[in-house]
Amino acid sequence: MSVEQPLWRALSAYRVLTMLYAVGLFATAYDEYDRPGIAIVYYCVLFVWTLATLPRVQNAAACTKRFLAVDLAVALTGILLTPLAADDAHIHSGGPTLPSIWTAGSVLAYAIKGGWRWAAFASTPVAVANLIERGAPARDTVHNVILVWVASIAIGYVVEVARASERTLARALEIEAATRERERLARDIHDGVLQVLAMVQRRGLVIGGEAAELGRMAGEQEVALRTLVSGGLLPVSRVSEGAAEGAVVRAVDEPDEDGLVDLRTLLAPYAAARVSFAEPGAPVPLPPAAARELAAAVGACLDNVRRHAGEDARAWILVEDEPGEIVVTVRDDGPGIPEGRLAQAEGEGRLGVALSIRGRLRDLGGSAELISVPGQGTEVELKVPKSVKAER
Numbered sequence: 001m002s003v004e005q006p007l008w009r010a011l012s013a014y015r016v017l018t019m020l021y022a023v024g025l026f027a028t029a030y031d032e033y034d035r036p037g038i039a040i041v042y043y044c045v046l047f048v049w050t051l052a053t054l055p056r057v058q059n060a061a062a063c064t065k066r067f068l069a070v071d072l073a074v075a076l077t078g079i080l081l082t083p084l085a086a087d088d089a090h091i092h093s094g095g096p097t098l099p100s101i102w103t104a105g106s107v108l109a110y111a112i113k114g115g116w117r118w119a120a121f122a123s124t125p126v127a128v129a130n131l132i133e134r135g136a137p138a139r140d141t142v143h144n145v146i147l148v149w150v151a152s153i154a155i156g157y158v159v160e161v162a163r164a165s166e167r168t169l170a171r172a173l174e175i176e177a178a179t180r181e182r183e184r185l186a187r188d189i190h191d192g193v194l195q196v197l198a199m200v201q202r203r204g205l206v207i208g209g210e211a212a213e214l215g216r217m218a219g220e221q222e223v224a225l226r227t228l229v230s231g232g233l234l235p236v237s238r239v240s241e242g243a244a245e246g247a248v249v250r251a252v253d254e255p256d257e258d259g260l261v262d263l264r265t266l267l268a269p270y271a272a273a274r275v276s277f278a279e280p281g282a283p284v285p286l287p288p289a290a291a292r293e294l295a296a297a298v299g300a301c302l303d304n305v306r307r308h309a310g311e312d313a314r315a316w317i318l319v320e321d322e323p324g325e326i327v328v329t330v331r332d333d334g335p336g337i338p339e340g341r342l343a344q345a346e347g348e349g350r351l352g353v354a355l356s357i358r359g360r361l362r363d364l365g366g367s368a369e370l371i372s373v374p375g376q377g378t379e380v381e382l383k384v385p386k387s388v389k390a391e392r
Contacts, residue, residue: 003162005059007112007155012057015105019050022100032090039085042078042098049074050102063113072110072122075103079129094141097133107152116156123149197222201273219273260285263326266295267317270302274312279319284326290364290388294328297360297368301330301380309334309378325366325386331379337372357382364388 023043026033033039049071056067078099083091085098097103103126111119127145134141197218204215263284271277286294298317305315313334320327357380361368366384 003166004112004159007159008057008059008063011105011108011112012054014108015050015057015102016054018100018102018105019046022046022096022098022102025096025100026098029090029095032087032095033085034087035085038081039098042081042085046074046078046099046102057109060113063109068106068110068113068122072106072125075099075106076125076129079103079126079133082133083135091134094134097130104148104152107148108155111152111156112159114156115160116153119152119156120149123152216273223271223273223275259287261288261291263291263294263328264319266291267298267319267328270298270317275302275315275317277317280321282321284319284321286326286384286386287388290384293360293364294326294366294382294384297357297382298328298330300357300360301382305330305332305334305378308337326384328382328384329379330382331377333377336374336376337370337378 023046026039026043030036053067053071056062056064056071079097082097086095107119107122107126110122123145126148130141130145131137201215201219201222204211204213204218207215263286264279267279268277302315305313309332313332315330315332318329318331320329357370358368361382361384364384365388366382368383369381370378371381372378
């Protein structure tokens, strides 16, 4: 059941009870009305309207904007008719208007339907009508106007908070259900498919030849499948280009409500038999353009590992979500880069590191630091500030 449904039920009861209350007030103060016929006609209309529109205040879908406008008009009409029906003593003594506190029900309907902004919108004409009915801003009139205003806005705000909490709870339940299903699938896959792929990889390496290639491919598929069932990061819609040769896997991800994407979904496809991927347990949000550029820089680093360290080299990708920046480290166990080699490559026109890596990070307002010790591998640290603009 929706968290706001009890509010609609309470509003339905409030409208009926306050309608009867308004009629009772009129009956007890009948002598104060110079033209009671006007009041009697209005109360007949109010009685029929209140009972006939009870289905309209059962839920948000039935409570349309047109109904709200007409309902508020009924309340305003009753307020403005009060000086025509009652005598001057009734008006100046602060006597109740024809609809009395039934008017608050119309304003509360706005609050429950649209939140505090709608409540403020509906409260304003009610305040104006009450001041016109009294003829001057008397203390009791101002007091009642402010009370309706504050109460309706407060209830509207509470409704908005309740709706947001309901959405959050629904999302949490969806995530919990998805996690349980993923855990169940992970157990089944671990007991079957992953063990078979691991056995094929081991046997292929022992037999050698074409079987070794088959084993290597089985190992890559094992890593990809294990990443999928353990974290669920790989989106369904993705394009793999030359995955068997260890080429870049391009992931497609949709931005969230804030227009950001999870960097992990773009980097997770790089995981392979010889590429380990370590990421935080929480999303790492970045603007789509910045996330794609950072993922492309990581891909360029892995291309350099395969090209210069060899197919047998291992690589590690580490993602760190720091307070002010995102840090992605790519490390390998290759032979390292000899001193002066990068400068020589730039002089020969090979600008992979200068453009594909450092250039991308510089355009994002970040930096790329390369540390390499001959014989001990290479480490590239990519840093992007969280304040990077989405249009870059």
